[in-house]
Amino acid sequence: MNLDPMNMELYRLVLHDAPYVIGAYAILWLALMAYVGLVFRRLMRLEKEVSVLEESFERRGGR
Amino acid sequence: MRQLKIALVLLLIGGVLTTAAFVMAFTTAEMQRFGTVTVPEPIDTAFPLQQVTEAGYTYERPWFSQKIFYFHVPVAEASFLVFAVAAFFSIRFLMKRRKEFDTKARLAMETAIVFVMLTMITGILWTRAAWGVWWEWEPRLTTYFIMTLMMIGYFVLRNSIEDEERRATYGAVFGIIAFINAPISFFITRLIPSSHPVVFQSGFATSNLIPFILGQIGMLMVGYAIYAIRASEERLEERVDVLKDALEG
Numbered sequence: 545m546n547l548d549p550m551n552m553e554l555y556r557l558v559l560h561d562a563p564y565v566i567g568a569y570a571i572l573w574l575a576l577m578a579y580v581g582l583v584f585r586r587l588m589r590l591e592k593e594v595s596v597l598e599e600s601f602e603r604r605g606g607r
Numbered sequence: 608m609r610q611l612k613i614a615l616v617l618l619l620i621g622g623v624l625t626t627a628a629f630v631m632a633f634t635t636a637e638m639q640r641f642g643t644v645t646v647p648e649p650i651d652t653a654f655p656l657q658q659v660t661e662a663g664y665t666y667e668r669p670w671f672s673q674k675i676f677y678f679h680v681p682v683a684e685a686s687f688l689v690f691a692v693a694a695f696f697s698i699r700f701l702m703k704r705r706k707e708f709d710t711k712a713r714l715a716m717e718t719a720i721v722f723v724m725l726t727m728i729t730g731i732l733w734t735r736a737a738w739g740v741w742w743e744w745e746p747r748l749t750t751y752f753i754m755t756l757m758m759i760g761y762f763v764l765r766n767s768i769e770d771e772e773r774r775a776t777y778g779a780v781f782g783i784i785a786f787i788n789a790p791i792s793f794f795i796t797r798l799i800p801s802s803h804p805v806v807f808q809s810g811f812a813t814s815n816l817i818p819f820i821l822g823q824i825g826m827l828m829v830g831y832a833i834y835a836i837r838a839s840e841e842r843l844e845e846r847v848d849v850l851k852d853a854l855e856g
């Protein structure tokens with residue numbers, strides 16, 4: 545992969561913008577991952593709840 | 608379960624594509640330039656020397672903050688598209704009066720608001736880096752902010768109504784009205800003078816276009832995946848309610 549020469553210059557010349565760019569990418573990914581992680585946690589909890597309830601329902605139905 | 612599996616695959620592919628876009632944005636993508644920088648001594652740089660004056664040597668300035676564009680724009684466009692899906696299901700609900708369309712509209716609106724918030728955050732950071740201020744009341748930012756407030760208003764409205772039928776109807780009507788803001792916000796930079804950059808107005812180098820397209824496709828996949836995962840969660844919640852009712856009955 546050949547680095548664009550302009551990109552090479554960039555890192556020397558404009559470190560001023562770097563914190564905002566890094567911040568934008570970091571917040572974006574962290575927020576997305578946190579949100580997806582939260583939804584997954586809820587999903588897992590609900591799946592457990594459904595299987596427990598289904599078991600109870602089957603037991604009751606079998607009586 | 609099948610929808611959840613598809614969602615997980617799309618989430619994975621979306622993650623790979625957006626990561627590839629991220630890497631390309633910082634390596635192979637051509638550096639954009641914006642404005643000038645004047646230094647007292649000549650420097651060894653790939654940036655073209657524009658002029659030499661008493662103030663010093665003026666070079667074209669690299670536009671590092673433009674790198675935010677490779678994620679900010681895909682996230683923003685995903686927010687518009689998911690919002691359009693919410694408006695579509697709101698219309699479907701008003702036509703058919705079926706609860707599933709109201710649920711789909713609400714889930715799409717919830718996904719859209721995640722993307723809207725991320726657009727706002729990345730946009731604010733770009734504004735600070737590029738314009739030196741955290742916020743400016745210019746047309747794109749103002750209309751997008753109004754759109755954000757209306758989306759928040761959608762959930763406030765829904766939470767304030769107890770009757771399920773009325774909540775769904777009012778939510779659908781409000782969602783459709785709120786969506787009117789989306790095309791206004793999208794096209795406003797093309798219709799009236801605005802300091803917000805307009806994508807594709809001045810053409811795009813292939814090295815910039817590839818990460819942008821990858822980021823766009825990846826972000827849409829992530830958007831659909833989030834929506835589908837939330838839909839699976841919703842179905843499980845409904846199943847829990849049905850089972851609880853059956854056990855109690």
